[in-house]
Amino acid sequence: MSDAANKTPAPKIILDLVARFRELEKDYLKGRYNETQLRRDFLDPFFKTLGWDMTNESGHAEAYRDVIHEDSIKIKGGTKAPDYCMRLGGVRKFFVEAKKPSVKIKDEPDPAYQVRRYGWSAKLPLSILSDFQEFAVYDCRIKPKLSDKASNARINYMRYEEYPERWHEIASVFSKDALLKGSFDRYADTKRGMRGTATVDDAFLEEIEKWRNALALEFKRKNPKLSARNLNFAVQLTIDRIIFLRICEDRGIERYGQLQALTAGPKIYERLFDIFRKADDRYNSGLFHFSKEKDRTSSPDELTPRLKLDDKVLKPILKGLYYPDCPYEFSVLSADILGHVYEQFLGKVITLTSSGARAKVEEKPEVRKAGGVYYTPTYIVDYIVKNTVGKLLGSPVNGAEAPVAPCAPAGRLIAEGESSDDPSREGAGRYKKQGTGRIPSPLTPAKAADLKILDPACGSGSFLIGAYQYLLDWHLNWYTTNDAESHAKGKQPKIYRDRRNDWRLTVAERKRILLNNIYGVDIDSQAVEVTKLSLLLKVLEGESEETLQTQQRLFHERALPDLSSNIKCGNSLIGPDFYKGKARGMFDDEETYRVNAFDWQAEFKEIFSRKNPGFDAVIGNPPYVDSEYMKQYSNKERDYCTDTYSSASGNWDLFCVFVEKIHLLSRQHGFASMIIPNKLGSAEYASSIRRLFEKSYSLHTIRDYSKVPIFPVAVYPMVFVSSPTPAKRGHMVLLERMERSGSGEPFIEGSHTLCYEDYFSEEGQPWRIFSQIYEGSPVAKMSKSFPPLQDVAEVLGAATVSEAYEIKNLISEYRGEVSGCLRVVNSGTIDRYQALWETASLRYLGDSYSKPIIRKTALPKLPPKRLRQAQTPKIIIAGMTKRLECVGDTLGIFVAAKSTSIVLPKINIRYLLGVLNSRAVAFYYNSTFGGNRLQGGYLRIGPPQLRMIPIPIIETEDFANEPQHEALVSLVDSMLDLHRKLPEAKTDGERTMIQRQIDATDREIDQLVYQLYGLTPDEIRIVEEATK
Known part of the structure; x- marks a missing residue:
């Protein structure tokens, strides 16, 4: 099962067990040597050697013991529950089903079908079938079928003579230590993906949805005056009662086969109610409550006992609940699996056609919009x-x-x-x-x-x-x-x-x-x-x-x-x-x-x-x-x-x-x-x-x-x-x-x-x-020390959804037209300090453009507010990026299309552009709004978040003439000039030189912005580490 290079030698006790079995093999193969003896003599010490506390020597409470030994209550077709349930922290990991050595595990299909039913019904990836003479591992994610051969879904097999040489294959996966280290899960994952996999919850959901459809149609046909609400009530309660009693049968609480026996005669629904009434006498549950009783506040069910239902609906439902036709082992069907099934089941509701004559099953609107129902793990x-x-x-x-x-x-x-x-x-x-x-x-x-x-x-x-x-x-x-x-x-x-x-x-x-x-x-x-x-x-x-x-x-x-x-x-x-x-x-x-x-x-x-x-x-x-x-x-x-x-x-x-x-x-x-x-x-x-x-x-x-x-x-x-x-x-x-x-x-x-x-x-x-939490993060300091962007600029969304479609109808390709047109940009054509209008194509509502514009003749058709914004100096910010990408439009020549924001500054546009494109602001935004992060690390960037960014404004009468303000504006001018020169460079050497100047200027801007925010060397290190 695992790499032979990491072999674990077989312990002496395993060698002794092998020797004992070999010596007395003929006696063990006689039918008189039963499962109980086999478990006590061989399988108990076998799994104890693998680290399992077989007798709860550690004294754990029932909920947390390693191994559950099931009482073997015999029912038609096999035992009621697997012989061993191996658990970690109270959680089932795999079953072991024991057979007496006279059973031919390699070839007989019934034992394999049985252990696979157990494992599949419990939604376990693997389980083991063994009589010590033989050891077989089955993939229990593959839905078992009665016609399957013993070899179906079997992923490993060995005989007892092979245990000394192949012990590592067993211990590296099924020892308690292997499970604690994740080796069992990793091994199970390597075997995933075989054909025929169908989880028990999906299969059982499909089953009871068929019941619902059939019961709804037939209840309505036989009882035409039923309202949609009463029809849902009757169908749901009928299904719940059948499932409850069938689970109780497999747990040994109800007589096994009582529901199946109903299919042998007529008037199944009436005789089913005889069982329901006996259940009321026994359980006192609201599930079976048909008459008023003293000290019970709930109203009895007076509807379903009076209804009529044809045998042709109930007969296949009840017959399909039993071995060998039924793949479900209800004794191991956990509350978690049942809950998962029902959570999905409740996502649909029975409705009536417009005439009210027929029933149909539909997905609830809220479930349809959400794309389904999702169970909490x-x-x-x-x-x-x-x-x-x-x-x-x-x-x-x-x-x-x-x-x-x-x-x-x-x-x-x-x-x-x-x-x-x-x-x-x-x-x-x-x-x-x-x-x-x-x-x-x-x-x-x-x-x-x-x-x-x-x-x-x-x-x-x-x-x-x-x-x-x-x-x-x-x-x-x-x-x-x-x-x-x-x-x-x-x-x-x-x-x-x-x-x-x-x-x-x-x-x-x-x-x-x-x-x-x-x-x-x-x-x-x-x-x-x-x-x-x-x-x-x-x-x-x-x-x-x-x-x-x-x-x-x-x-x-x-x-x-x-x-x-x-x-x-x-x-x-x-x-x-x-x-x-x-x-x-x-x-x-x-x-x-x-x-x-x-x-x-x-x-x-x-x-x-x-x-x-x-x-x-x-x-x-x-x-x-x-x-x-x-x-x-x-x-x-x-x-x-x-x-x-x-x-x-x-x-x-x-x-x-x-x-x-x-x-x-x-x-x-x-x-x-x-x-x-x-x-x-x-x-x-x-x-x-x-x-x-x-x-x-x-x-x-x-x-x-x-x-x-x-x-x-x-x-x-x-x-x-x-x-x-x-x-x-x-x-x-x-x-x-x-x-x-x-x-x-x-x-x-x-x-x-x-x-x-x-x-x-x-x-x-x-x-x-x-985002990443850093001790001594300057985020709180930045927020408390400086005003938010909304105090120094108007921050607006660009086109609304309806406006976006209006703008799309006005966009055309640039063909050397005369001046007066507006260039169109969106998130995909915005970078830091530059619009990629000529260098990157624009995808917009399904169409692609190389140089998209709105011609001068079409400008009057723009929404008036958007036209004014387009012709105003502004900063345009991309709406989905890994850090803020802001471009300045000092000439008023760009239309900001959908998924962007625009900032109309009350202060120097270049000063604000340098601050917003800085690493300090990137750090602040990621730390504060990381919850908006999408797959791939992209952030959704919009006006509500942008308005809150603190902007370092020096409180002086003549802030614009302060040295730091002038220095930042000058650096941004240089940056803009370098970005204009970069696409005009003719050689690789020239482009490399300009790019190096851009990088150096960017670092200078970052250092200056750190000073403006008053960050300490330790705080700067945090920002640099987080944004590298």
Whole structure:
């Protein structure tokens, strides 16, 4: 598997195992020698030699043990779960499926199909099939088919006699040390790209989308009076119920094959409801709720039991869920994969044709505009949960990474092997002082019950699943490390021992934690149901029919909670005052349902009526919806937000308002954290929310993921953790820059602790965090010491989009016409100090020009404002460059086309031109507006950013006659003269000489501008280093 030059010799224990197997091979090949014996005698020591803690000798909590040995519950076609699940930090890495030696692994297709189903369903790249006699590695990214041969997707095979010579091939990839060093991931990457790859989430999404289409058409055909809203409800709930029960079957909680058995007779839908009603009796979940009950606030489902559905739709759906036809192994289908599938699934909605007679499935408009739905990766969820829920709980799970905080030596990079989540860097909350850092006081389960965790845009529930899992792990760890036996006794035990003698939380305790701690809201009723489904499956994770029955007898209650009081449907941003002063007749039923106004105080009365009201942690990934979309599809809601939220100013994006809202919903000393576009820190439309961060909130940490392709669209994300209380003077913020490793995993490229006032607190201006951070940076000094460009010049955008098309119709090629025409330039034909009008072609709205002009006869057709600007002395600045590129037009002969800015100075144009083209200004711009950087390192440059550049004006009565002013003007004159001479040079020697003079003059200008800004030698070194 790896280069033979780096061979690892086989350890003695492997040689001994090989010798023992060879000696007794005939006995082992007899059918009486079973899998259990094989695992104990050979595979357990085999993988222990590879560094895996096979029996949890290290004493890790269940969530963090190296190896999970699955109970082999036999079902039709094979075992229920793989024999070994090998993990790092609680994350699955690969499966090992064991077979008794009498099985011919090399040739028999069934065992290969089985292990590939496991690995593919769990979305793992590789898995192993072995009976010790044979060792086979399979690429589990290739969708398994029943007709596949044993050799399909097999990427390595060896027999036990080869282990001594080929041990390095195994150890270099599958040892625990190899996984920690990334060798496993690199090896898996080298095998990527084989034909037939199809991820389980994509395939399962395609499957349930087919179900939706078929169910929607048939429900509507058989029940023609169904409205679009009720049709969506019926289809979604039917799919959710089937998936829930099928997963429970593969987990051993429900009788295997009960859904499949329905296909053997008629009236499948009616008999399916018999199973649903039994599930209601057993689980008490809102998923199965068909009659009113005392103490249940949610309304029962009175719609779907009365509907009719033809067998021809349900039969293929139910038959396709079972081995051998089904490629999915539901027992290993994780909540993360299910969430990914549903996130995409929720991007479409069932609508009715104009006649109302037929159903069809369409992409939601906001999804269509965004180019799809994009699921938040698990590592982002985990980071946010650890740094909010983890901080609140105050102690890490089983010694796992503790939450991040902003207390570390300023500007220090993370050392190799050090985690940014090191406990010594703990942040805000309830704290005990400890040196310069602050360590939170750990809670007890009784106090943890008061914590309220919210996702106000919960979607498929990924953040709530992550928070719930963290709470489960924390509680189990607390109980097992604080006199475990005492918590396993009494009428309400918290933990019990399973078949493997490991401690587990009781289902009653898992329910209690869920109901006490987890809350979610989403405007989409289908998303709410999916979140409930995901959480309910998490409650039952690891349970079996036997353990559920035992606990139900003990606790005298049904297995699952009703989540209707925790997970609610509503518009997180729009309250009931939306209708204030408006006649109800203005809104029809459909618009009322679409707006879905939500009263936080009424819906979560206990949370907002307690002392210090609000949620302890508000987390998530809000929708990114721009102003253009809202004006088109939700103008009334946009107007409401503009009137209600401080952050909704200008052409704001919806995520800005969500950021404000989560702070309004958080209680004092609580935490707010989201993944959002890094435009929060740089865009003009986000200036109002930045002002709130300056005045009302405290930032604790920022992780910049600009260099990590989290989403498959051009969104450059960041994660922030903050609190809804103003930052005190001297407050420090931890900034971590993330990079992607060769295997695709994100890692911390560098870390800095930054003073709040220097980087985040300047009246809504962009945060100075998106370029390289330098200790002693002069950016703040430059801003505070000199006036912005807007005080000494008028800064304007060039042509608008509509004007750009008007100008295009007036452009023609220069053919030696008489004077009076205007030359046309845009970003591609602007360089520092010169327009490339004759030397570079101009691309403009699909056409190309060598010497584009607007003839004198066409000038009256120009927009009057643009004509005046063209004929006025000015500076034109390119709109997309790696540093500012400014050209002066002292004669008024250039029209600045689209994607440029123009500056009409109130001071000497050449003085200002020299300043703007200097390295000092390039450094300032990159440091301040790096968040606008696009792929390739290009910066988007526009008037809002340019207006803020500080300009060194000497406050004297006769500034224009000051020596430094005169010197800079003279140098710029020289520079302009040299640029005029350069294209006229006849020989290479002449061109080289002039270019050297240009470079020397440029350096002189830079040195003079440093003096004008008053930069020290150390500050100059920083600028030079950053701009070289």
